[in-house]
């Protein structure tokens with residue numbers, strides 16, 4: 388698929404304004420430029436940045452509900468957090484905190500936020516340190532390609548204490564991961580089939596609490 392065909396295909400998956408698409412173009416341009424020296428995403432996905440990264444992340448947009456403070460864990464080159472922040476330009480109160488410990492990826496994210504004006508704060512620290520110190524309240528926690536569901540719940544535990552929702556983009560092992568996670572966590576889950584990955588699912592989690600012994 389040519390880069391143009393990839394972009395055209397990706398735009399079919401999302402309903403966003405022309406202005407948002409133009410900011411996505413800026414983002415993709417920066418990613419292509421920085422990738423040459425900083426290796427930000429898997430080289431095998433470079434020909435499909437729009438479908439594999441932008442549209443895959445943008446499919447969370449219809450599920451944001453009334454969330455305003457979003458925390459994206461292990462953002463990498465900004466998926467899905469930066470895509471949400473860019474789509475949120477002009478959405479009153481929306482702000483995305485991107486937690487990414489890799490210094491070169493964090494620098495890239497800062498540059499994308501500067502160039503697009505996306506409402507985003509980059510935290511170049513480990514998730515464990517961020518959640519221990521951050522005094523904000525997340526309405527929504529997001530992550531893609533970071534860890535198993537159980538590990539994601541453990542990493543998000545501090546953020547989920549205040550009743551936040553979570554949206555995790557997961558691949559094909561989601562059933563086994565859910566079985567494992569529910570041994571230790573009580574939660575309400577909804578599985579939403581991915582639009583961009585036939586084997587993928589979005590796991591929507593609410594009311595997550597760690598099980599105490601015997602519960």
Ligand SMILES: C[S@@+](CC[C@H](N)C(=O)[O-])C[C@H]1O[C@@H](n2cnc3c(N)ncnc32)[C@H](O)[C@@H]1O
Nearest residue numbers: 461462463466487488489512513514531532533
């Ligand atoms: C496989 S990449 C996925 C990146 C992005 N979410 C995506 O889907 O393209 C995982 C990212 O999480 C970051 N990461 C892993 N563990 C982390 C931790 N404990 N704290 C902060 N960042 C972490 C890594 O540096 C890496 O950029």
